[in-house]
Amino acid sequence: MTQPITIAGAGLAGALLATLLARRGLAVEVFERRPDPRRTGYEGGRSINLALAERGLHGLRLAGLEPVVMAQAVMMRGRMIHEGMDPPFLQRYGRDDSEVIWSVSRGGLNISLLDAAEAAGARIRFDERLDQVDWAGRRYRTISGTGQTSEHGFRALIGADGAGSALRAAMNAARPLGEHFEPLGHGYKELSIPAKAGGGFRIERNALHIWPRGGYMLIALPNVDGSFTVTLFLPNEGDPGFDQLTDAAAVRDFFARDFPDAVPLLADLEADFADNPTGMLGTLRLEHWHRGGEAVLIGDAAHALVPFHGQGMNCAFEDCVELDALLGQSDDLAWVFGEFEARRKPNAQAIADMALENYIEMRDAVADDRYQLMKKVERLLADRHPTRFVPRYAMVSFRRIPYAQAQARGLVQSRLLHDLTEVVTGVDRIDLALADQRIRSELSEI
Numbered sequence: 098m099t100q101p102i103t104i105a106g107a108g109l110a111g112a113l114l115a116t117l118l119a120r121r122g123l124a125v126e127v128f129e130r131r132p133d134p135r136r137t138g139y140e141g142g143r144s145i146n147l148a149l150a151e152r153g154l155h156g157l158r159l160a161g162l163e164p165v166v167m168a169q170a171v172m173m174r175g176r177m178i179h180e181g182m183d184p185p186f187l188q189r190y191g192r193d194d195s196e197v198i199w200s201v202s203r204g205g206l207n208i209s210l211l212d213a214a215e216a217a218g219a220r221i222r223f224d225e226r227l228d229q230v231d232w233a234g235r236r237y238r239t240i241s242g243t244g245q246t247s248e249h250g251f252r253a254l255i256g257a258d259g260a261g262s263a264l265r266a267a268m269n270a271a272r273p274l275g276e277h278f279e280p281l282g283h284g285y286k287e288l289s290i291p292a293k294a295g296g297g298f299r300i301e302r303n304a305l306h307i308w309p310r311g312g313y314m315l316i317a318l319p320n321v322d323g324s325f326t327v328t329l330f331l332p333n334e335g336d337p338g339f340d341q342l343t344d345a346a347a348v349r350d351f352f353a354r355d356f357p358d359a360v361p362l363l364a365d366l367e368a369d370f371a372d373n374p375t376g377m378l379g380t381l382r383l384e385h386w387h388r389g390g391e392a393v394l395i396g397d398a399a400h401a402l403v404p405f406h407g408q409g410m411n412c413a414f415e416d417c418v419e420l421d422a423l424l425g426q427s428d429d430l431a432w433v434f435g436e437f438e439a440r441r442k443p444n445a446q447a448i449a450d451m452a453l454e455n456y457i458e459m460r461d462a463v464a465d466d467r468y469q470l471m472k473k474v475e476r477l478l479a480d481r482h483p484t485r486f487v488p489r490y491a492m493v494s495f496r497r498i499p500y501a502q503a504q505a506r507g508l509v510q511s512r513l514l515h516d517l518t519e520v521v522t523g524v525d526r527i528d529l530a531l532a533d534q535r536i537r538s539e540l541s542e543i
């Protein structure tokens with residue numbers, strides 16, 4: 098292929114895909130709506146972080162970026178649960194420190210990816226947002242921040258332009274994609290816990306902190322500088338709801354009532370609340386992800402999910418790995434894009450469903466006695482049958498087996514855990530003979 102492939106969006110997925118394709122020797126051009134964050138800073142300088150797990154790490158490894166990214170990552174061993182004024186307790190994610198996830202800075206990661214894409218030979222134009230596509234003429238138009246328009250030809254367009262994708266809108270306008278967006282009805286607000294004066298972490302460094310409160314929750318992920326990025330997830334309307342938190346006094350009263358143990362940590366609560374936007378959450382499902390060999394969508398543009406499994410970026414990076422591998426196999430873009438959609442769509446649907454379920458688990462079930470018993474039994478069974486019974490969280494976060502398989506196996510395991518803990522209250526009373534027999538008959542080796 099001599100004419101370049103054009104990627105819309107140099108966010109996380111666009112920049113990783115550009116790197117992988119350029120390293121494969123393909124000509125790649127990328128355009129991005131925002132100015133270059135290496136010159137202007139990222140997102141107004143706010144520290145926003147993300148949980149990076151094995152699927153995402155695998156993509157970064159293929160791009161040669163694992164050492165750079167891991168040098169700036171903070172290990173998270175599990176969930177540190179803050180219930181009322183009781184001392185917080187850690188629920189490990191995996192069996193030991195070989196099964197953990199990592200908190201990374203979104204801005205730092207994006208900048209590393211942009212550097213890698215350019216070093217590999219990709220051409221990136223900043224401050225150009227996609228405006229229109231002329232499908233018949235194979236041309237697209239962009240607009241700069243100052244309103245200047247420019248026109249370009251293309252061979253194929255890849256939409257890595259996020260949940261509000263302009264390429265998706267252009268594809269949909271020409272031929273409907275079967276788009277369905279389910280709003281969650283809950284939004285989010287980013288807050289912060291500063292580092293200690295002179296450096297250091299105010300709460301346990303190596304954990305993802307959760308303050309579960311039933312229908313809503315607060316979480317905090319560590320940053321290398323000792324601070325934490327905190328996110329409040331809350332219904333958009335109701336009591337409590339974002340629509341009620343209209344002034345500083347209402348914010349302070351709500352936190353004093355529901356998160357009194359977090360208030361002393363949130364040094365700039367009222368200012369953060371007023372300054373940071375309230376984000377919207379939902380699940381995007383599309384019937385079609387591509388338009389012949391002319392265009393295809395990846396990452397959030399194809400399948401935005403709710404963030405409760407910490408997998409949106411990880412899933413987007415898996416998309417990049419899959420699309421890169423397919424482009425290495427064939428020049429027939431209609432085949433490549435069709436195959437990409439066929440392979441990735443069931444998996445994107447599976448992680449979207451699992452992410453929705455995880456909201457209920459995180460905000461509610463983590464503090465429940467039955468849930469904690471099931472977690473202990475799950476660990477016991479995983480140790481007895483390491484090749485057959487792999488906890489669903491581990492399949493999603495520490496392995497790369499397709500999400501759809503993780504979901505299907507997770508369902509079998511969940512039924513077993515429910516049955517085993519139905520009438521017993523302690524892990525020592527579990528019917529292990531029954532568990533062993535059902536695991537051998539219902540779960541194949543992986």
Ligand SMILES: Cc1cc2nc3c(=O)[nH]c(=O)nc-3n(C[C@H](O)[C@H](O)[C@H](O)COP(=O)(O)OP(=O)(O)OC[C@H]3O[C@@H](n4cnc5c(N)ncnc54)[C@H](O)[C@@H]3O)c2cc1C
Nearest residue numbers: 106108109110130148226227258259396397407409410411
């Ligand atoms: C609160 C929250 C927490 C999250 N936490 C996690 C987590 O812990 N772990 C995880 O894996 N995922 C997490 N996610 C999900 C993750 O942020 C997304 O899945 C990921 O950013 C998707 O990458 P992307 O490249 O597809 O989209 P984006 O990162 O949104 O990038 C899209 C890019 O396209 C550009 N763009 C947009 N429109 C245009 C246009 N018209 N023309 C040109 N460029 C354009 C944008 O400026 C941007 O740079 C979280 C999401 C939220 C909302």
